[in-house]
Amino acid sequence: MRALLSKAPGGPETLTIDTLPDPVAAPGQVVVAVKACSINYPDVLIIEDKYQLKPPRPFAPGSEIAGVVESVGAGVTEWTAGDRVIATTGSGGLVEKIALPATSLFALPDGRSFAEGASLLLTYGTTIHALLDRGHLAEGQSMLVLGAAGGVGLAAIELGKAFGAWVVAAVSSDEKAQAARDAGADETIVYARAPFDKDQSKALAEQFKAAGGMGGYDVIYDPVGGDYAEPALRSIGWEGRYLVVGFPAGIPKLPLNLTLLKSCDVCGVFWGAFAARDPQANRAHIDRLFRLWKDGKIMPRVTETFAFEDGGKAIAKMAARGAIGKLVVTVAEG
Ligand SMILES: NC(=O)c1ccc[n+]([C@@H]2O[C@H](COP(=O)([O-])OP(=O)(O)OC[C@H]3O[C@@H](n4cnc5c(N)ncnc54)[C@H](OP(=O)(O)O)[C@@H]3O)[C@@H](O)[C@H]2O)c1
Secondary structure (H helix, E strand, C coil), rough: CCCCCCCCCCCCHEEEEECCCCCCCCCCEEEEEEEEECCHHHHHHHCCCCCCCCCCCEEEECCCEEEEEEEECCCCCCCCCCEEEECCCCCCCCCCEEEEHHEEEEEECCCCCCHHHHCCCCHHHHHHHHHHHHCCCCCEEEEEEECCCCCCHHHHHHHHHHCCCCEEECCHHHHHHHHHHCCCEEEEEEEECCCCCCCHHHHHHHHHHHHHHCCCEEEEEEECCCCHHHHHCCCEEEEEEEECCCCCCCCCCCHCCCCHHHCCEEEECCCHHHHHHHHHHHHHHHHHHHHHHHCCCCCEEEEEEEEEHHHHHHHHHHCCCCCCCCCEECCCCC
Protein backbone atom coordinates (compact mmCIF):
# COMPACT_ATOMS: atom_id res chain seq x y z
CA MET A 1 0.00 0.00 0.00
CA ARG A 2 1.01 3.63 -0.45
CA ALA A 3 1.81 5.92 2.51
CA LEU A 4 2.93 9.55 2.86
CA LEU A 5 5.99 9.12 5.02
CA SER A 6 8.21 11.20 7.28
CA LYS A 7 11.68 9.62 7.15
CA ALA A 8 13.63 12.40 8.85
CA PRO A 9 12.60 15.40 11.00
CA GLY A 10 11.64 18.35 8.79
CA GLY A 11 8.86 20.41 7.22
CA PRO A 12 6.03 19.17 4.97
CA GLU A 13 8.32 19.27 1.93
CA THR A 14 10.26 16.31 3.39
CA LEU A 15 7.23 13.96 3.18
CA THR A 16 7.34 11.38 0.38
CA ILE A 17 4.91 8.81 -0.99
CA ASP A 18 6.34 5.34 -0.50
CA THR A 19 5.21 1.72 -0.32
CA LEU A 20 4.65 -0.22 2.91
CA PRO A 21 3.39 -3.78 3.47
CA ASP A 22 -0.42 -3.98 3.85
CA PRO A 23 -1.44 -4.16 7.53
CA VAL A 24 -3.10 -7.33 8.86
CA ALA A 25 -5.84 -7.21 11.51
CA ALA A 26 -4.53 -8.70 14.78
CA PRO A 27 -7.07 -10.03 17.32
CA GLY A 28 -9.38 -7.16 18.34
CA GLN A 29 -8.30 -5.04 15.37
CA VAL A 30 -9.96 -3.86 12.18
CA VAL A 31 -8.21 -2.94 8.92
CA VAL A 32 -9.74 0.19 7.42
CA ALA A 33 -9.28 1.25 3.78
CA VAL A 34 -8.73 4.97 4.29
CA LYS A 35 -10.73 7.32 2.07
CA ALA A 36 -10.05 10.69 3.72
CA CYS A 37 -7.63 12.03 6.33
CA SER A 38 -8.09 15.52 7.77
CA ILE A 39 -5.16 17.70 8.79
CA ASN A 40 -4.81 18.93 12.37
CA TYR A 41 -2.15 21.20 13.86
CA PRO A 42 -0.35 18.28 15.56
CA ASP A 43 0.55 17.09 12.01
CA VAL A 44 2.59 20.30 11.62
CA LEU A 45 4.48 19.58 14.83
CA ILE A 46 4.89 15.79 14.73
CA ILE A 47 6.91 15.68 11.49
CA GLU A 48 9.40 18.15 13.02
CA ASP A 49 9.68 16.20 16.30
CA LYS A 50 8.03 19.14 18.11
CA TYR A 51 4.93 17.26 19.33
CA GLN A 52 4.48 15.40 22.61
CA LEU A 53 4.18 12.08 20.69
CA LYS A 54 7.27 11.00 18.74
CA PRO A 55 6.49 7.87 16.65
CA PRO A 56 9.48 5.87 15.37
CA ARG A 57 10.37 6.64 11.72
CA PRO A 58 9.40 6.09 9.07
CA PHE A 59 5.86 7.12 10.01
CA ALA A 60 2.91 8.75 8.27
CA PRO A 61 1.38 11.84 9.90
CA GLY A 62 -2.41 12.15 9.95
CA SER A 63 -4.42 11.79 13.15
CA GLU A 64 -8.02 11.49 11.94
CA ILE A 65 -9.48 9.29 9.20
CA ALA A 66 -12.67 8.09 7.54
CA GLY A 67 -12.87 4.93 5.47
CA VAL A 68 -14.38 1.51 4.91
CA VAL A 69 -13.77 -1.65 6.97
CA GLU A 70 -11.78 -4.08 4.84
CA SER A 71 -11.22 -6.98 7.28
CA VAL A 72 -11.61 -7.76 10.96
CA GLY A 73 -9.37 -9.69 13.35
CA ALA A 74 -10.31 -12.55 15.70
CA GLY A 75 -12.89 -11.62 18.30
CA VAL A 76 -14.27 -8.57 16.50
CA THR A 77 -18.05 -8.84 16.27
CA GLU A 78 -19.22 -5.23 16.08
CA TRP A 79 -17.79 -4.41 12.62
CA THR A 80 -17.96 -6.17 9.24
CA ALA A 81 -16.33 -5.56 5.88
CA GLY A 82 -17.98 -2.65 4.07
CA ASP A 83 -18.93 -0.62 7.19
CA ARG A 84 -18.23 3.12 6.84
CA VAL A 85 -16.24 4.28 9.87
CA ILE A 86 -14.31 7.19 11.38
CA ALA A 87 -11.48 7.20 13.93
CA THR A 88 -8.68 9.19 15.48
CA THR A 89 -5.31 7.55 14.99
CA GLY A 90 -2.73 9.65 16.88
CA SER A 91 -0.57 9.48 13.75
CA GLY A 92 -0.34 7.16 10.74
CA GLY A 93 -3.55 8.29 9.01
CA LEU A 94 -2.04 9.32 5.67
CA VAL A 95 -1.93 5.73 4.38
CA GLU A 96 -4.14 3.61 2.14
CA LYS A 97 -4.85 1.05 4.88
CA ILE A 98 -4.57 1.15 8.65
CA ALA A 99 -5.08 -1.43 11.42
CA LEU A 100 -6.93 0.06 14.42
CA PRO A 101 -8.45 -1.29 17.63
CA ALA A 102 -12.10 -2.16 16.92
CA THR A 103 -13.09 -0.15 20.00
CA SER A 104 -11.62 3.05 18.54
CA LEU A 105 -14.03 3.20 15.58
CA PHE A 106 -17.32 5.08 15.23
CA ALA A 107 -19.91 4.55 12.48
CA LEU A 108 -20.04 7.29 9.83
CA PRO A 109 -23.72 8.23 9.55
CA ASP A 110 -25.46 7.64 6.21
CA GLY A 111 -25.47 10.67 3.95
CA ARG A 112 -22.25 12.13 5.41
CA SER A 113 -19.15 12.28 3.22
CA PHE A 114 -15.81 10.75 4.15
CA ALA A 115 -14.29 14.26 4.16
CA GLU A 116 -16.85 15.50 6.72
CA GLY A 117 -16.50 12.31 8.76
CA ALA A 118 -12.72 12.72 8.93
CA SER A 119 -13.27 16.24 10.32
CA LEU A 120 -15.46 15.55 13.36
CA LEU A 121 -13.76 13.68 16.17
CA LEU A 122 -10.57 15.56 16.99
CA THR A 123 -11.73 19.17 16.81
CA TYR A 124 -15.21 18.72 18.28
CA GLY A 125 -14.08 16.00 20.72
CA THR A 126 -11.40 18.33 22.11
CA THR A 127 -13.80 21.22 22.26
CA ILE A 128 -16.79 19.54 23.91
CA HIS A 129 -14.41 18.24 26.60
CA ALA A 130 -12.85 21.69 26.98
CA LEU A 131 -16.12 23.63 27.18
CA LEU A 132 -18.04 21.25 29.46
CA ASP A 133 -15.51 19.42 31.66
CA ARG A 134 -12.89 22.15 31.98
CA GLY A 135 -14.79 25.38 31.18
CA HIS A 136 -18.18 24.53 32.76
CA LEU A 137 -19.76 26.70 30.09
CA ALA A 138 -23.43 27.33 30.85
CA GLU A 139 -26.34 28.81 28.96
CA GLY A 140 -26.30 32.60 28.81
CA GLN A 141 -22.56 32.88 29.58
CA SER A 142 -20.08 34.70 27.37
CA MET A 143 -17.08 33.17 25.62
CA LEU A 144 -14.11 34.58 23.71
CA VAL A 145 -12.60 32.21 21.11
CA LEU A 146 -9.10 32.95 19.77
CA GLY A 147 -8.01 31.60 16.37
CA ALA A 148 -11.73 31.18 15.85
CA ALA A 149 -11.66 30.25 12.13
CA GLY A 150 -9.26 27.32 12.62
CA GLY A 151 -10.28 23.70 13.16
CA VAL A 152 -10.88 23.73 16.93
CA GLY A 153 -11.84 27.42 16.77
CA LEU A 154 -14.87 26.89 14.50
CA ALA A 155 -15.86 23.89 16.62
CA ALA A 156 -15.77 26.16 19.71
CA ILE A 157 -18.06 28.71 18.04
CA GLU A 158 -20.58 26.05 17.00
CA LEU A 159 -20.56 24.19 20.32
CA GLY A 160 -20.64 27.46 22.27
CA LYS A 161 -23.78 28.48 20.38
CA ALA A 162 -25.29 24.98 20.77
CA PHE A 163 -24.79 25.28 24.56
CA GLY A 164 -26.49 28.71 24.64
CA ALA A 165 -23.43 30.95 25.07
CA TRP A 166 -22.81 34.41 23.62
CA VAL A 167 -19.70 33.95 21.45
CA VAL A 168 -17.08 36.52 20.43
CA ALA A 169 -14.72 35.20 17.74
CA ALA A 170 -11.21 36.67 17.41
CA VAL A 171 -9.25 36.10 14.20
CA SER A 172 -6.46 37.61 12.09
CA SER A 173 -8.28 38.54 8.84
CA ASP A 174 -11.62 39.68 7.45
CA GLU A 175 -11.97 36.41 5.53
CA LYS A 176 -11.57 34.46 8.77
CA ALA A 177 -14.07 36.80 10.50
CA GLN A 178 -16.62 35.95 7.81
CA ALA A 179 -16.03 32.22 8.37
CA ALA A 180 -16.57 32.77 12.11
CA ARG A 181 -19.84 34.63 11.48
CA ASP A 182 -20.97 31.85 9.10
CA ALA A 183 -20.38 29.38 11.95
CA GLY A 184 -22.62 31.44 14.24
CA ALA A 185 -20.35 33.89 16.11
CA ASP A 186 -22.30 36.78 17.66
CA GLU A 187 -19.41 39.22 17.26
CA THR A 188 -16.00 39.20 15.66
CA ILE A 189 -12.68 40.88 16.42
CA VAL A 190 -9.91 41.10 13.84
CA TYR A 191 -6.60 41.26 15.71
CA ALA A 192 -3.13 42.15 14.44
CA ARG A 193 -0.37 39.63 13.87
CA ALA A 194 2.08 39.08 16.75
CA PRO A 195 4.72 39.88 18.02
CA PHE A 196 3.35 42.75 20.15
CA ASP A 197 5.20 45.35 22.20
CA LYS A 198 3.77 46.52 25.55
CA ASP A 199 1.49 49.17 24.01
CA GLN A 200 0.16 46.80 21.35
CA SER A 201 -0.48 44.16 23.99
CA LYS A 202 -2.45 46.72 26.07
CA ALA A 203 -4.40 47.81 23.01
CA LEU A 204 -5.32 44.20 22.22
CA ALA A 205 -6.53 43.69 25.81
CA GLU A 206 -8.76 46.78 25.38
CA GLN A 207 -10.06 45.36 22.06
CA PHE A 208 -10.99 42.07 23.77
CA LYS A 209 -12.55 43.90 26.74
CA ALA A 210 -14.61 46.23 24.53
CA ALA A 211 -16.23 43.28 22.74
CA GLY A 212 -16.84 41.38 25.98
CA GLY A 213 -18.98 43.94 27.78
CA MET A 214 -18.64 45.19 31.35
CA GLY A 215 -18.39 41.87 33.14
CA GLY A 216 -15.67 40.22 31.07
CA TYR A 217 -15.82 36.73 29.58
CA ASP A 218 -16.96 33.68 31.54
CA VAL A 219 -14.84 31.41 29.35
CA ILE A 220 -11.85 32.08 27.08
CA TYR A 221 -10.96 29.33 24.59
CA ASP A 222 -7.31 29.70 23.56
CA PRO A 223 -5.87 27.41 20.87
CA VAL A 224 -3.32 30.11 19.86
CA GLY A 225 -1.14 31.12 22.84
CA GLY A 226 1.91 33.35 22.27
CA ASP A 227 1.46 37.11 22.61
CA TYR A 228 -2.34 36.71 22.41
CA ALA A 229 -2.71 34.95 25.76
CA GLU A 230 -1.98 37.73 28.28
CA PRO A 231 -4.23 40.36 26.61
CA ALA A 232 -6.99 37.74 26.47
CA LEU A 233 -6.57 36.82 30.15
CA ARG A 234 -6.84 40.53 31.04
CA SER A 235 -10.36 40.51 29.52
CA ILE A 236 -11.66 37.57 31.58
CA GLY A 237 -14.55 38.04 34.02
CA TRP A 238 -14.88 37.26 37.74
CA GLU A 239 -14.37 33.52 38.33
CA GLY A 240 -13.84 33.02 34.58
CA ARG A 241 -12.22 29.91 33.08
CA TYR A 242 -9.25 30.32 30.71
CA LEU A 243 -8.90 27.19 28.56
CA VAL A 244 -5.34 26.39 27.44
CA VAL A 245 -5.77 24.40 24.21
CA GLY A 246 -2.71 24.99 21.99
CA PHE A 247 0.27 27.14 21.10
CA PRO A 248 0.77 27.73 17.34
CA ALA A 249 1.85 31.31 18.22
CA GLY A 250 4.25 30.10 20.95
CA ILE A 251 4.07 29.01 24.61
CA PRO A 252 3.10 32.07 26.68
CA LYS A 253 3.98 33.00 30.25
CA LEU A 254 1.19 34.58 32.31
CA PRO A 255 1.49 36.99 35.29
CA LEU A 256 -0.29 35.09 38.08
CA ASN A 257 -1.52 38.31 39.73
CA LEU A 258 -4.13 38.47 36.95
CA THR A 259 -5.72 35.26 38.23
CA LEU A 260 -5.92 36.65 41.77
CA LEU A 261 -7.52 39.91 40.61
CA LYS A 262 -10.33 38.03 38.78
CA SER A 263 -10.46 34.97 41.03
CA CYS A 264 -10.25 33.04 37.74
CA ASP A 265 -8.96 29.60 36.75
CA VAL A 266 -6.39 28.78 34.07
CA CYS A 267 -7.35 25.26 32.91
CA GLY A 268 -5.22 22.91 30.82
CA VAL A 269 -7.03 20.85 28.17
CA PHE A 270 -5.54 17.55 26.91
CA TRP A 271 -8.26 15.69 25.06
CA GLY A 272 -6.18 12.64 24.04
CA ALA A 273 -5.19 11.95 27.65
CA PHE A 274 -8.77 12.55 28.85
CA ALA A 275 -10.13 10.08 26.26
CA ALA A 276 -7.56 7.44 27.28
CA ARG A 277 -8.19 7.93 31.02
CA ASP A 278 -11.98 8.06 30.82
CA PRO A 279 -13.13 6.34 27.60
CA GLN A 280 -16.74 6.12 28.81
CA ALA A 281 -17.03 9.86 29.40
CA ASN A 282 -15.40 10.49 26.03
CA ARG A 283 -17.83 8.13 24.29
CA ALA A 284 -20.75 9.97 25.92
CA HIS A 285 -19.36 13.24 24.52
CA ILE A 286 -18.97 11.71 21.05
CA ASP A 287 -22.54 10.33 21.14
CA ARG A 288 -23.71 13.86 21.98
CA LEU A 289 -21.69 15.22 19.05
CA PHE A 290 -23.41 12.79 16.69
CA ARG A 291 -26.81 14.00 17.96
CA LEU A 292 -25.81 17.66 17.53
CA TRP A 293 -24.57 16.85 14.02
CA LYS A 294 -27.85 15.11 13.15
CA ASP A 295 -29.81 18.11 14.47
CA GLY A 296 -27.75 20.53 12.36
CA LYS A 297 -26.24 22.28 15.41
CA ILE A 298 -22.70 21.42 14.35
CA MET A 299 -21.32 20.84 10.86
CA PRO A 300 -17.65 19.99 10.12
CA ARG A 301 -16.56 22.71 7.70
CA VAL A 302 -14.32 21.26 4.98
CA THR A 303 -12.98 24.24 3.02
CA GLU A 304 -10.38 22.52 0.82
CA THR A 305 -9.44 19.02 -0.28
CA PHE A 306 -6.02 17.86 -1.47
CA ALA A 307 -4.88 14.84 -3.52
CA PHE A 308 -2.98 12.15 -1.57
CA GLU A 309 0.32 13.14 -3.23
CA ASP A 310 -0.29 16.75 -2.08
CA GLY A 311 -0.83 15.90 1.60
CA GLY A 312 2.33 17.86 2.46
CA LYS A 313 0.81 20.97 0.86
CA ALA A 314 -2.18 20.74 3.19
CA ILE A 315 0.14 20.56 6.22
CA ALA A 316 2.18 23.48 4.83
CA LYS A 317 -0.96 25.59 4.43
CA MET A 318 -1.92 24.99 8.07
CA ALA A 319 1.63 25.76 9.26
CA ALA A 320 1.48 29.07 7.35
CA ARG A 321 -1.70 30.10 9.22
CA GLY A 322 -3.66 29.70 5.98
CA ALA A 323 -6.29 27.09 6.94
CA ILE A 324 -9.92 28.05 7.44
CA GLY A 325 -11.99 25.23 8.94
CA LYS A 326 -10.78 21.81 7.90
CA LEU A 327 -8.28 20.80 5.19
CA VAL A 328 -8.81 17.21 4.06
CA VAL A 329 -6.58 14.86 2.07
CA THR A 330 -8.47 12.51 -0.26
CA VAL A 331 -6.57 9.22 0.08
CA ALA A 332 -8.92 7.26 -2.22
CA GLU A 333 -12.15 8.16 -3.98
CA GLY A 334 -15.19 6.62 -2.38
N1 LIG B 1 -5.30 20.36 23.87
C1 LIG B 1 -5.78 19.44 23.08
O1 LIG B 1 -6.26 18.39 23.49
C2 LIG B 1 -5.76 19.73 21.60
C3 LIG B 1 -6.49 18.97 20.69
C4 LIG B 1 -6.51 19.35 19.34
C5 LIG B 1 -5.74 20.46 18.93
N2 LIG B 1 -5.01 21.13 19.86
C6 LIG B 1 -4.19 22.30 19.49
O2 LIG B 1 -5.05 23.35 19.10
C7 LIG B 1 -4.31 24.21 18.25
C8 LIG B 1 -5.13 24.52 17.01
O3 LIG B 1 -5.28 23.33 16.24
P1 LIG B 1 -6.10 23.35 14.86
O4 LIG B 1 -5.98 21.99 14.29
O5 LIG B 1 -7.41 23.96 15.09
O6 LIG B 1 -5.17 24.35 14.00
P2 LIG B 1 -5.58 25.54 12.98
O7 LIG B 1 -6.82 25.17 12.25
O8 LIG B 1 -4.36 25.87 12.21
O9 LIG B 1 -5.95 26.75 13.97
C9 LIG B 1 -4.95 27.42 14.68
C10 LIG B 1 -5.21 28.92 14.63
O10 LIG B 1 -4.15 29.56 15.37
C11 LIG B 1 -3.99 30.88 14.87
N3 LIG B 1 -2.55 31.25 14.82
C12 LIG B 1 -2.01 32.30 15.47
N4 LIG B 1 -0.71 32.36 15.26
C13 LIG B 1 -0.39 31.34 14.45
C14 LIG B 1 0.82 30.90 13.88
N5 LIG B 1 1.99 31.52 14.10
N6 LIG B 1 0.79 29.81 13.08
C15 LIG B 1 -0.36 29.15 12.86
N7 LIG B 1 -1.58 29.53 13.40
C16 LIG B 1 -1.57 30.62 14.18
C17 LIG B 1 -4.64 30.92 13.49
O11 LIG B 1 -5.76 31.81 13.59
P3 LIG B 1 -5.61 33.38 13.33
O12 LIG B 1 -4.81 33.54 12.08
O13 LIG B 1 -7.01 33.83 13.21
O14 LIG B 1 -4.91 33.90 14.56
C18 LIG B 1 -5.14 29.49 13.23
O15 LIG B 1 -6.39 29.49 12.60
C19 LIG B 1 -2.97 23.52 17.97
O16 LIG B 1 -1.98 24.05 18.81
C20 LIG B 1 -3.26 22.08 18.32
O17 LIG B 1 -2.09 21.36 18.68
C21 LIG B 1 -5.00 20.79 21.17
